Amino acid sequence: MTVSLETFAEKLLAADDLCIVYHIRPDGDCIGSAFALALALKAAGKRCTVTGRDPVPNIHRYLTDRVPLDEIADPVYFTLDAVSPYRTGNFADQHFTFCIDHHRNNSIEADYKYVEEDCGACSEIIFKLICAMKIPVTKEIADLLYTALITDTQRFRTSDTTAQSFETAAALTRLGADIFGISRRNTFVKPRGRRMIEDALRESLHITHDGRLMTGIITQADLRRAEIEDSELEGINSFVEQYEEMLIGVTVRELPDGRSRCSMRTGGDISAAAICALHGGGGHYHAAVCELDEPPELAREIMEQTCAGYLPEE
Ligand SMILES: [Mn+2]
Structure with a gap:
């Protein structure tokens, strides 16, 4: 069921023991968004873990390895940045309680679903969601969200880059995100x-x-x-x-x-x-x-x- 972001935030605040599933062949957006949300939910006192079929790419490990995850036997499942069940990999048959995405024609069924088609990065929505839950955005969360934003908008040049993308970037800058280091690492330096x-x-x-x-x-x-x-x-x-x-x-x-x-x-x-x-x-x-x-x-x-x-x- 598609709901407003306010309702989504309410339902998420009422949940506990969450497992956030990122998509197969993960990119900066799904990784940054998933781990940022996990940090926020843990700050709100919830137990939370993050998983996906494939491992976190090495380039992001310096941020994600610092996020403490819980072991949860029977979690409530949350998917983000995945347009279809196929993209959730080994979770394709999983029942999802929560789903957030920014792709057109998202085909995942979830109890609570919120999609903003063609917004620059999923992390723009995750940022709004964390703010709607009134959970403080720490520098660690800001770094993860900015990594997601800069990679999915390819330095703010995709056709889905909107004023909201820049507003999110400005807010994350004020919250202490490492603008120089994250941009350089993810979009400029070539090993x-x-x-x-x-x-x-x-x-x-x-x-x-x-x-x-x-x-x-x-x-x-x-x-x-x-x-x-x-x-x-x-x-x-x-x-x-x-x-x-x-x-x-x-x-x-x-x-x-x-x-x-x-x-x-x-x-x-x-x-x-x-x-x-x-x-x-x-x-x-x-x-x-x-x-x-x-x-x-x-x-x-x-x-x-x-x-x-x-x-x-x-
Ligand atoms: Mn994305």
Whole structure:
């Protein structure tokens, strides 16, 4: 049932023994939001834990390892930043009491659900929720929420970045968030492995239709060579966006099981969410994703065929 944020806050304050579930292949937004909320709920005297199918990416561990979690036998489940049951991984069949999200067409059923479509980051909602519960936002919470905000808005440049994104950032700045360090760490500095992957991706590019359609591939072999985990490549799907002529850009990432995850970025009036929906995926207007059972080279061909039909007439 969809409820107002006020009702959501009331119901959450009345609950205890919570388990917050972040989505598979976690990013800064779901991790920052989940651990910030856990800290807040614990400050309000509740028992709380955070879990997800995949481990917390190393880059965020310096913040999350400091969050003390409880062991809870029979928790109340809370999901955030996951658009569908599939995205909750091994919790796909779990009954969720609480659900918060910022994606279009969220398909998770929950007793209490609050979705703001197309807001910059889930953490903007989590910040409002913590404030609505009148729980103080500490520097630790602010750091986690800012990590989520800066990564999901890609330094405030996605098309979902709104005045609320900046208002949240201003508030978190006043609350002591490490603006310089978090931005630098998450959006600017590139470790050696990351640079190697970018080189491999550049090499793999297929650029057609006068540069308007481009596809690239990152394989498991690339990851091994660069000695980097897939989870350490947040933002890599936006690499294609640096090409000025690009209208549709797809980054095909080979999954450990040989299937392909196709991340799409679009410009102009082309809906990435609509194209990815054709292959069972979804997401935002200019950034969406779908998974194909095919290996990367074949998945690339399929995506090229699908996308070519969406390019405007020259
Ligand atoms: Mn998000």
